[in-house]
Amino acid sequence: xxxxxxxxxxxxxxxxxxxxxxxxxxxxxxxxxxxxxxxxxxxxxxxxxxxxxxxxxxxxxxxxxxxxxxxxxxxxxxxxxxxxxxxxxxxxxxxxxxxxxxxxxxxxxxxxxxxxxxxxxxxxxxxxxxxxxxxxxxxxxxxxxxxxxxxxxxxxxxxxxxxxxxxxxxxxxxxxxxxxxxxxxxxxxxxxxxxxxxxxxxxxxxxxxxxxxxxxxxxxxxxxxxxxxxxxxxxxxxxxxxxxxxxxxxxxxxxxxxxxxxxxxxxxxxxxxxxxxxxxxxxxxxxxxxxxxxxxxxxxxxxxxxxxxxxxxxxxxxxxxxxxxxxx
Numbered sequence: 001x002x003x004x005x006x007x008x009x010x011x012x013x014x015x016x017x018x019x020x021x022x023x024x025x026x027x028x029x030x031x032x033x034x035x036x037x038x039x040x041x042x043x044x045x046x047x048x049x050x051x052x053x054x055x056x057x058x059x060x061x062x063x064x065x066x067x068x069x070x071x072x073x074x075x076x077x078x079x080x081x082x083x084x085x086x087x088x089x090x091x092x093x094x095x096x097x098x099x100x101x102x103x104x105x106x107x108x109x110x111x112x113x114x115x116x117x118x119x120x121x122x123x124x125x126x127x128x129x130x131x132x133x134x135x136x137x138x139x140x141x142x143x144x145x146x147x148x149x150x151x152x153x154x155x156x157x158x159x160x161x162x163x164x165x166x167x168x169x170x171x172x173x174x175x176x177x178x179x180x181x182x183x184x185x186x187x188x189x190x191x192x193x194x195x196x197x198x199x200x201x202x203x204x205x206x207x208x209x210x211x212x213x214x215x216x217x218x219x220x221x222x223x224x225x226x227x228x229x230x231x232x233x234x235x236x237x238x239x240x241x242x243x244x245x246x247x248x249x250x251x252x253x254x255x256x257x258x259x260x261x262x263x264x265x266x267x268x269x270x271x272x273x274x275x276x277x278x279x280x281x282x283x284x285x286x287x288x289x290x291x292x293x294x295x296x297x298x299x300x301x302x303x304x305x306x307x308x309x310x311x312x313x314x315x316x317x318x319x320x321x322x323x324x325x326x327x328x
Contacts, residue, residue, distance in 0.1 A: 001035045001245045009042050016040050023050060029057030033320070036311055038247045053320030059310040062325040063200065063287035070284035074304040077132045077173055082107065087281050090274070090300040093176040095122065097132075100169050103160065112160035119150060119158055124177045127158065132171035178302070181294045183266055187211045187226075187253045194302055195230065195271055197290040198313040198321070202279035204272050205324040206313035207232055209265070210291075211241075214255035226250055228260050229316035235268025237261070242315040267294045274299050289313070 011019075019039070023031035033053040038044065054062075074080050078099065084091040095118050096105040103110045105118070127150050131139030143150040143158050150158040156166060163172075184193045191212025198206040207230030228241035239261045240249040252259040265271070275290050278301065289308030292299045314320040 001040075005040075005247065007041075007247075010040050011042055019047075019050070022047070026051055027055055027058045029055065031055045032057075033311075033314070036245060037314070037320075041247065049319060052322050053314050054310060054322040054325060056310055058322075059287075059325070070282075071306045073282070074285075074288070075133055075306060077130060077303070078104075078171065080303065081173070084301060087278075089278055089281070090298065092128075092178060092300065092302060095119075095127070095174045095176065097174070098163055098167055098170075098172045099132075100171065101164070103163075112164075115160040115163070122150070122176075126177045128175045128177060130173045130175060132173065178293050178300070179295055181267070181296050183263075184209065184294050186256065187258050188214065188256060190215055191225070192293055192302075195265065195268075195290075195292040195294065195299075196227075196312050197271060197275050197292055198287065198308065198310070199275060199279055199285075199290070200287045200324055202276065202283060204232055204275055206321050207235075207268070207271075208312050208315060209237060209241075210312060211253060226253060227312050227315040229314075230265060230268065232272075235265040235271075237263045237265070238316045240316060244311070265294065267299050271299045274301070278304075 020031065020034055023034060031050075033055045034040065034050070037053055039050055044050070072079060073083055078097055081091060081094055094105075096103050096110065096115060098104075103112070103115050105114075125145045127143045129141045129143060129152070133139075141152060143152050145151075152158070156162055158174075178192050180192055184195075187193055187209075188211045193209060193211045196208045196210055197204055209228045209230055211226045211228070213224050213226075224243065226241040226243060229238040230236070231238070237260045240251045241253075241260060242249065251261065271292050271294070274292065278290070279285075279288075285306060287308075289305045289312075291302040291305070293302050310321075
């Protein structure tokens, strides 16, 4: 990023090397935050401010989960969904799952004809298909309704037989499309925009609104999305958002031109309460990232991540969240 940036406001190589070396010693590891948050620019001279952004290597040391046996409960999407239902926690509606040659719905194996019957009665214009145990949006695709059926992007009609042939011995989930509330939808109606809520020792320490770009159903920053910080106490959005490895500050969504300044997430208190209640039911994890969707009927849990990246939780902030771990 430093090499590709052509602006005259970047520091010289010697100063960059000096600051990187100092941060390496401070964090006892590579400070990837230096380039992610444009610390190589000349107006970024406060070392205390630099150390306020915790890099992934340090985050991993502070948050390493000792109860590794419980990680599968949230890393495995099939188990996760079943657990959410068992605890009466709001989550996505699943039509069925395909698991190593079997179709499963509500804990029971169902026949191919039942799968085809379910597909024929769905009224939504889109079905989400998720690969089990994948992250960062890499295992998510959609099937859109047209010509009296649901078709994937490459033209496959969703039927029990075609699913068997396509996915063979893998594990996939087929879920209902989420409808988000108008407030979060306004920023980008093409994607389900989520609140990324980071916890540490069962407390909410950071929030961020993740929004996709026009034409993309993914909100993930790694896929080019915009991330805006949410004030944990008030639910208020920061004035600007950021993209991964981009020095530009976005004061409005680049596709819809909806500004961020002055917006307070209406359901923020409910989001925090849901996250902290879930942490009480699942006290096994030192730090996890919740992806929460605000819907017209309230917030629901899209997923929980044990190996979450800490970057989205620090984007669009004047200071990072390192103190939450150093003083926690």
